[in-house]
Amino acid sequence: MNEPQRTRRPGGRSAKVAAAVHQAVTDLISERGYSGFTVGEIAARAGVADSSIYRRWGNLETLLADVTLNRLNAQSPMPDTGSLEGDLRTYAANVAREITGPDGLAVVRLAVALSGDGQEGSKAAEDIRAERMGQLQSMLDRARDRGEDAPDAYGVLDHILAPMYIRVLFGMVPLAPGYIDGLVDRLLLPQNGSGA
Amino acid sequence: MNEPQRTRRPGGRSAKVAAAVHQAVTDLISERGYSGFTVGEIAARAGVADSSIYRRWGNLETLLADVTLNRLNAQSPMPDTGSLEGDLRTYAANVAREITGPDGLAVVRLAVALSGDGQEGSKAAEDIRAERMGQLQSMLDRARDRGEDAPDAYGVLDHILAPMYIRVLFGMVPLAPGYIDGLVDRLLLPQNGSGA
Numbered sequence: 001m002n003e004p005q006r007t008r009r010p011g012g013r014s015a016k017v018a019a020a021v022h023q024a025v026t027d028l029i030s031e032r033g034y035s036g037f038t039v040g041e042i043a044a045r046a047g048v049a050d051s052s053i054y055r056r057w058g059n060l061e062t063l064l065a066d067v068t069l070n071r072l073n074a075q076s077p078m079p080d081t082g083s084l085e086g087d088l089r090t091y092a093a094n095v096a097r098e099i100t101g102p103d104g105l106a107v108v109r110l111a112v113a114l115s116g117d118g119q120e121g122s123k124a125a126e127d128i129r130a131e132r133m134g135q136l137q138s139m140l141d142r143a144r145d146r147g148e149d150a151p152d153a154y155g156v157l158d159h160i161l162a163p164m165y166i167r168v169l170f171g172m173v174p175l176a177p178g179y180i181d182g183l184v185d186r187l188l189l190p191q192n193g194s195g196a
Numbered sequence: 197m198n199e200p201q202r203t204r205r206p207g208g209r210s211a212k213v214a215a216a217v218h219q220a221v222t223d224l225i226s227e228r229g230y231s232g233f234t235v236g237e238i239a240a241r242a243g244v245a246d247s248s249i250y251r252r253w254g255n256l257e258t259l260l261a262d263v264t265l266n267r268l269n270a271q272s273p274m275p276d277t278g279s280l281e282g283d284l285r286t287y288a289a290n291v292a293r294e295i296t297g298p299d300g301l302a303v304v305r306l307a308v309a310l311s312g313d314g315q316e317g318s319k320a321a322e323d324i325r326a327e328r329m330g331q332l333q334s335m336l337d338r339a340r341d342r343g344e345d346a347p348d349a350y351g352v353l354d355h356i357l358a359p360m361y362i363r364v365l366f367g368m369v370p371l372a373p374g375y376i377d378g379l380v381d382r383l384l385l386p387q388n389g390s391g392a
Contacts, residue, residue, distance in 0.1 A: 112308055112365050129366060158359035158379070166358040169308050170325060183354070189385055 014056075020046040021053060025067045034064065034106045062123070068107055069128045072098065078135050084143035084150050088184045091139070092160050096175045099168045108168050133157070151187055159187045210252075216242040217249060221263045230260065230302045258319070264303055265324045268294065274331050280339035280346050284380045287335070288356050292371045295364045304364050329353070347383055355383045 024046035028037045039060050043050045057063040076098055079090035099108050136153040143150040151159075160183045164175055220242035224233045235256050239246045253259040272294055275286035295304050332349045339346040347355075356379045360371055 109308070112305070125366070157362070159355060159382070162358040162362040163354035165362055166353070170321070186355070186382075186387070189387070191382070191385070 017046070017048050017052055017056070020048060021056075021063070022067050022070060025063060026071070029067075029103065029106070034110050039063075062127075064110060065125060065128050068110060069131055072107070072128075072132065073135075078139045080139070080142065084140075084146075084148040085184070085188060087139050087143065088156070088160070088187070089181060091136075091156075092164075092180050092184050093177070095161065096164055096180050099164060100173050100175055105168055108165055112169070149190075155187060159183060213242070213244050213248055213252070216244060217252075217259070218263050218266060221259060222267070225263075225299065225302070230299075230306050235259075260306060261321060261324050264306060265327055268303075268324075268328065269331075274335045276335070276338065280336075280342075280344045281380070281384060283335050283339065284352070284356070284383070285377060287332075287352075288360075288376050288380050289373070291357065292360055292376050295360060296369050296371055301364055304361055308365070345386075351383060355379060 021042060024042045028042060028045065039053050040050055042060075042063070043053055053063065057066060076091075076094040079087045079094070081087050081090055098104055133153045136156055140150040140153060140156070163183055164180070167173060167175060217238060220238045224238060224241065235249050236246055238256075238259070239249055249259065253262060272287075272290040275283045275290070277283050277286055294300055329349045332352055336346040336349060336352070359379055360376070363369060363371060
């Protein structure tokens with residue numbers, strides 16, 4: 001069109017394409033689940049060319065990962081309650097609500113499926129994880145800056161996220177509030193020189 | 197043939213069919229991975245009728261789960277070292293070796309995929325889990341009988357198995373020996389009245 005250069009300008013054509021495509025994917029997911037549609041159908045619904053989607057996202061897996069990450073960020077921003085314990089309890093409860101909600105299993109299964117879908121799928125999954133782990137680490141860094149003895153993001157992954165993910169994947173739901181708080185309690189136990 | 201009754205006799209025709217089918221599945225998995233073959237191909241290779249497989253296992257997912265459980269049990273019997281700490285360290289190291297081995301990701305993904313494959317898949321996955329959790333609980337019960345302060349099988353699931361499964365699913369491998377021992381150390385920390 002009348003774009004002098006093919007650069008992405010905030011609020012420009014590129015952002016409009018992204019918004020239309022995200023909306024189309026979100027609608028298709030809610031209508032048909034996570035694996036019930038093609039790039040062609042997304043393009044048709046968003047009113048863009050297939051090639052625009054392939055140029056920007058490369059493949060369907062990366063696009064799904066991008067939409068999923070955006071959804072997670074919108075639904076569950078990192079808490080900032082002023083204390084590590086408060087942040088972790090709020091964060092764990094938010095994640096539990098996400099992954100036990102209507103699309104929760106689909107989201108967890110998407111992340112897991114992406115990891116095995118070859119190079120591009122793995123890259124998309126890795127981007128989701130890197131983004132979320134970075135946000136989580138920022139929350140924990142704030143606690144350290146306040147002088148609190150905070151675990152790192154991998155500790156949260158291993159002892160809060162992993163148990164909840166596996167229980168959802170294995171159908172061991174719902175996740176009771178007492179169970180979720182117990183995971184946080186255990187992560188916050190002092191590590192009295194166990195040599196780790 | 198000349199079977200007077202259609203009952204399963206140990207060492208009889210039923211056991212021979214099961215052994216031939218298990219061998220055929222194991223061979224096909226190693227040749228083509230976990231999703232590259234049909235019940236018809238298994239039957240042909242095992243020299244039995246398709247209907248024999250459907251009658252006994254119901255569907256491909258249940259058969260895969262049965263073979264997988266047998267493999268896990270053969271490769272990783274529950275340890276009995278005489279101490280809870282020794283048992284847990286050996287168990288965790290065995291599981292880590294299984295799930296980071298050549299077929300490991302496929303096995304973990306099979307268990308996860310089964311959970312979402314509708315009624316029959318879920319039942320098969322549940323059978324695998326119930327069997328393994330029961331074996332694990334027996335190991336922990338032996339520790340309690342010796343007067344040790346053992347966690348229950350769900351604690352092992354949440355804090356040893358889940359972190360390792362998720363790291364394998366997310367491609368965060370290998371699992372270093374120090375990392376695995378750290379999971380055991382953390383599970384064995386005294387729970388000083390955290391109200392759980």
